Amino acid sequence: MEGKLSSVAKNFTPSSIQExxxxxxxxxxxxxxxxxxxxxxxxxxxEAAVSAIxxxxxxxxxxxxxxxxxxxxMKKTHGLNVNPLTDIAICCGQSEAFAxxxxxxxxxxxxxxxxxxxxxxYEGCITLAGGIPVYVALEPPQWTLDPExxxxxxxxxxxxxxxxxxxxxxxxxxxxxxxxxxAEGCRQWDCVAIxxxxxxxxxxxxxxxxxxxxxxxxxxxxxxxxxxxKTFSVTGWRIGWAxxxxxxxxxxxIRITDSAPAPFQEAALTALRSPIEYFExxxxxxELKRDFCMKLLGSIGFRIQFKPQGSLFLFAELPKxxxxxxVEYVEELIKQAGVVVVPGRGFFHxxxxxxYQKRYIRVAFCKSGATLNAAAQKFGELINAKxxxxxxx
Amino acid sequence: MQAAxxxxxxxxxxxxxxxxSPSTTPLFFNFSKHFQKGYSDSSFFRSNxxxxxxxxxxxxxxSVSTHKDPVSTHDATPNITHQPVQVAKRLEKFKTTIxxxxxxxxxxxxxIKIGQGFPNFDGPDFVKEAAIQAIKDGKNQYAxxxxxxxxxxxxxxxxxxxxxxVIDPEKExxxxxxxxxxxxxxxxxxxxxxxxxxxxxxxxxxxxxxxxMAGAKVKCITLxxxxxxxxxxxxKSTISKNTRxxxxxxxxxxxxxxxxxxxxxxxxxxxxxxxxxVFTDEVYDxxxxxxxxxxxASLPGMYERTVTMNSLGKTFSLTGWKIGWAxxxxxxxxxxxxxxxxxxxxxxxxMQYAATVALQAPDSYFAELKTDYMAKKAILVQGLKDVGFxxxxxxxxxFVVVDxxxxxxxxxxxxxxxxxxEVGVVAIPTSVFYLNPEDGKNxxxxxxxxxxxxxxxxxxxxxxxxxxx
Numbered sequence: 138m139e140g141k142l143s144s145v146a147k148n149f150t151p152s153s154i155q156e157x158x159x160x161x162x163x164x165x166x167x168x169x170x171x172x173x174x175x176x177x178x179x180x181x182x183x184e185a186a187v188s189a190i191x192x193x194x195x196x197x198x199x200x201x202x203x204x205x206x207x208x209x210x211m212k213k214t215h216g217l218n219v220n221p222l223t224d225i226a227i228c229c230g231q232s233e234a235f236a237x238x239x240x241x242x243x244x245x246x247x248x249x250x251x252x253x254x255x256x257x258x259y260e261g262c263i264t265l266a267g268g269i270p271v272y273v274a275l276e277p278p279q280w281t282l283d284p285e286x287x288x289x290x291x292x293x294x295x296x297x298x299x300x301x302x303x304x305x306x307x308x309x310x311x312x313x314x315x316x317x318x319x320a321e322g323c324r325q326w327d328c329v330a331i332x333x334x335x336x337x338x339x340x341x342x343x344x345x346x347x348x349x350x351x352x353x354x355x356x357x358x359x360x361x362x363x364x365x366x367k368t369f370s371v372t373g374w375r376i377g378w379a380x381x382x383x384x385x386x387x388x389x390x391i392r393i394t395d396s397a398p399a400p401f402q403e404a405a406l407t408a409l410r411s412p413i414e415y416f417e418x419x420x421x422x423x424e425l426k427r428d429f430c431m432k433l434l435g436s437i438g439f440r441i442q443f444k445p446q447g448s449l450f451l452f453a454e455l456p457k458x459x460x461x462x463x464v465e466y467v468e469e470l471i472k473q474a475g476v477v478v479v480p481g482r483g484f485f486h487x488x489x490x491x492x493y494q495k496r497y498i499r500v501a502f503c504k505s506g507a508t509l510n511a512a513a514q515k516f517g518e519l520i521n522a523k524x525x526x527x528x529x530x
Numbered sequence: 531m532q533a534a535x536x537x538x539x540x541x542x543x544x545x546x547x548x549x550x551s552p553s554t555t556p557l558f559f560n561f562s563k564h565f566q567k568g569y570s571d572s573s574f575f576r577s578n579x580x581x582x583x584x585x586x587x588x589x590x591x592x593s594v595s596t597h598k599d600p601v602s603t604h605d606a607t608p609n610i611t612h613q614p615v616q617v618a619k620r621l622e623k624f625k626t627t628i629x630x631x632x633x634x635x636x637x638x639x640x641x642i643k644i645g646q647g648f649p650n651f652d653g654p655d656f657v658k659e660a661a662i663q664a665i666k667d668g669k670n671q672y673a674x675x676x677x678x679x680x681x682x683x684x685x686x687x688x689x690x691x692x693x694x695x696v697i698d699p700e701k702e703x704x705x706x707x708x709x710x711x712x713x714x715x716x717x718x719x720x721x722x723x724x725x726x727x728x729x730x731x732x733x734x735x736x737x738x739x740x741x742x743m744a745g746a747k748v749k750c751i752t753l754x755x756x757x758x759x760x761x762x763x764x765x766k767s768t769i770s771k772n773t774r775x776x777x778x779x780x781x782x783x784x785x786x787x788x789x790x791x792x793x794x795x796x797x798x799x800x801x802x803x804x805x806x807x808v809f810t811d812e813v814y815d816x817x818x819x820x821x822x823x824x825x826x827a828s829l830p831g832m833y834e835r836t837v838t839m840n841s842l843g844k845t846f847s848l849t850g851w852k853i854g855w856a857x858x859x860x861x862x863x864x865x866x867x868x869x870x871x872x873x874x875x876x877x878x879x880x881m882q883y884a885a886t887v888a889l890q891a892p893d894s895y896f897a898e899l900k901t902d903y904m905a906k907k908a909i910l911v912q913g914l915k916d917v918g919f920x921x922x923x924x925x926x927x928x929f930v931v932v933d934x935x936x937x938x939x940x941x942x943x944x945x946x947x948x949x950x951x952e953v954g955v956v957a958i959p960t961s962v963f964y965l966n967p968e969d970g971k972n973x974x975x976x977x978x979x980x981x982x983x984x985x986x987x988x989x990x991x992x993x994x995x996x997x998x999x
Binding site for chain 1: 665710849
């Protein structure tokens with residue numbers, strides 16, 4: 138009865154990231170693959186959730202306070218005026234916010250531009266809504282945006298462009314100039330920008346995250362999506378949001394899940410009122426982890442050409458002398474070093490038959506000091522024993 | 531991945547990166563003592579409630595700001611003059627829901643809400659405590675996309691207890707953010723644009739919207755009072771080899787009808803004959819009062835073509851937790867899981883642990899739930915009859931529909947507005963649950979998922995102020 142699957146569902150493959158995680162668990166490998174922390178969430182936020190459950194915040198609700206906080210934040214950080222009563226939908230994670238945005242604007246056959254490489258879920262969602270994903274490749278090793286390539290990709294069928302910055306998997310933070318180029322394309326072709334800003338508070342080396350919505354002519358055509366997950370280490374709580382002017386998003390969202398988990402909406406109020414020190418500490422500590430990770434890879438022969446400017450990931454090209462593909466390398470790393478990372482090919486979708494698409498690995502460094510030190514220890518043992526020439530250079 | 535439990539209390543740096551002395555034990559690196567400080571006042575959330583907009587009576591009933599309650603519109607809002615982002619054509623007709631509109635009116639008039647389908651009392655302590663424990667134990671990161679293994683197991687065990695069917699929790703259970711998302715994932719995963727789907731009206735309002743999102747062609751069969759029986763002849767002439775699926779909600783919202791074994795058997799044989807899928811929404815299965823609940827999946831030949839959906843919210847009075855699930859054979863589960871992974875990716879982790887405990891509740895819990903609801907139902911139904919409504923029999927759910935016409939209003943919306951403004955009670959107009967609103971104009975829906983005092987007060991108000999014409 139395979140015929141009963143919708144044609145769209147038939148073409149999907151299981152999340153490679155999740156599969157690898159399962160293999161890693163079997164081998165008890167140190168997991169530097171999946172993008173969620175293995176350290177606890179901040180205690181006061183957990184306490185707020187516990188309090189909410191005890192105080193009977195357990196029925197359907199939409200906590201307006203979250204919208205008020207977000208509107209304040211948008212004003213303070215980006216200078217944007219957002220109406221907290223009409224412009225914000227609280228969703229089950231940024232995942233649902235993105236799905237709600239896509240379903241609210243995509244008609245069958247609409248094209249959606251995506252930068253390549255990118256997070257694997259966007260395409261599935263767009264296809265589910267009847268849209269057509271069109272990829273614009275960022276150029277390695279610096280993942281630069283070619284303005285001409287971008288403008289050539291817009292057609293009369295282009296409805297939207299997806300912008301994930303800070304970027305998964307490369308760690309790129311799109312510059313103001315790049316945002317301006319993208320904005321120009323949107324204005325010229327009357328397109329919507331859908332942003333994924335989940336790593337908005339995780340930027341390095343004094344880089345600041347900017348939202349494209351603040352550029353001239355963009356607020357009215359931008360849907361911003363983000364969530365609590367990465368900022369507050371609560372990826373399992375499913376609290377996210379979509380922000381767009383007087384949008385239909387709320388009504389569409391209601392039909393997908395109706396509302397986000399009530400007690401965690403309450404806890405979100407605590408989280409969103411965190412003092413500035415919280416965000417500074419977050420950034421500082423992730424920066425240290427980033428630096429540690431770069432040295433970690435350096436010790437086994439990697440030459441990191443692109444230092445992550447944001448996000449929780451390092452996207453590293455395999456050493457030139459290494460003859461393995463990304464998948465082979467990852468398998469070797471699990472077997473020999475007991476460490477798991479993600480092969481980069483799953484993030485590439487281009488038609489271009491570029492070798493580089495099979496030459497990257499993604500390392501997640503949103504892990505505890507214990508985990509990172511353990512990985513260092515493993516690599517150290519390999520190096521000292523001069524074992525496994527396949528992964529040491 | 532196990533989340534590491536936080537036991538350290540002081541800030542330590544990563545040791546400088548160095549392989550020279552592997553025998554030295556590594557130091558731990560952790561987030562700083564900022565996270566040990568309680569920098570928020572625990573009473574803050576009360577200050578965020580829009581209490582000032584609620585009459586004090588409302589505050590005692592439910593001080594919760596629900597998503598279906600719109601916020602007050604008299605606050606100063608910045609002057610935004612942006613054009614709205616355009617909505618996809620097939621979804622343009624879905625504006626604010628009727629629930630939001632009625633709520634606005636109810637707040638304005640301080641009306642007693644016995645219209646909307648969620649309780650004004652809370653869930654059981656043992657389930658809440660399980661959620662709290664899960665949060666404290668650090669179960670706060672992404673769960674496996676299709677469900678926490680223990681929870682999938684508990685769902686399978688519960689399904690076996692309820693239907694006798696043995697299923698594989700790994701291959702045949704998908705956990706979703708409420709039954710709402712199970713429905714959306716099922717539609718989007720298994721329905722192609724142009725596919726014919728049969729719906730029974732009146733229907734829960736999200737069905738039509740998700741079917742539209744999937745681009746399906748909806749064929750509607752109306753259930754009519756007094757018993758809302760399935761019109762078999764009409765069903766036979768509607769179903770054909772072109773039908774992809776039929777959606778059944780039993781026990782049924784808004785009428786309280788429960789599909790009988792005879793009806794299900796007839797539908798089953800038509801589905802087998804025409805190779806049609808069945809999607810069932812059984813969220814009220816534990817609120818079955820006048821007869822036993824029957825799952826379509828348990829009928830001969832039906833499991834292989836049925837997606838059975840359910841949730842935690844109604845059975846455990848925790849509607850805001852958003853824990854639901856879909857049970858289907860592997861070849862159908864695949865489509866559901868794919869769509870789900872692009873809708874929400876994963877479901878709230880701590881609540882799944884709590885739901886595992888909930889589903890293992892002893893029989894006494896469910897027996898007591900039924901007894902409590904039957905007492906509430908008696909108060910409401912007798913009350914509505916005393917007031918003068920024509921009350922249709924409701925076998926299950928916590929809803930009752932009544933005919934309002936002897937009170938002289940033109941249609942259901944007019945009646946509900948009158949009821950709020952002049953009487954101070956909220957009911958829900960049923961016309962929005964029909965493809966053709968005319969079909970519902972004589973009917974309104976009341977609920978009894980409220981504490982007894984609220985129900986009595988509402989009945990008293992209606993007795994006092996609602997006059998027959």
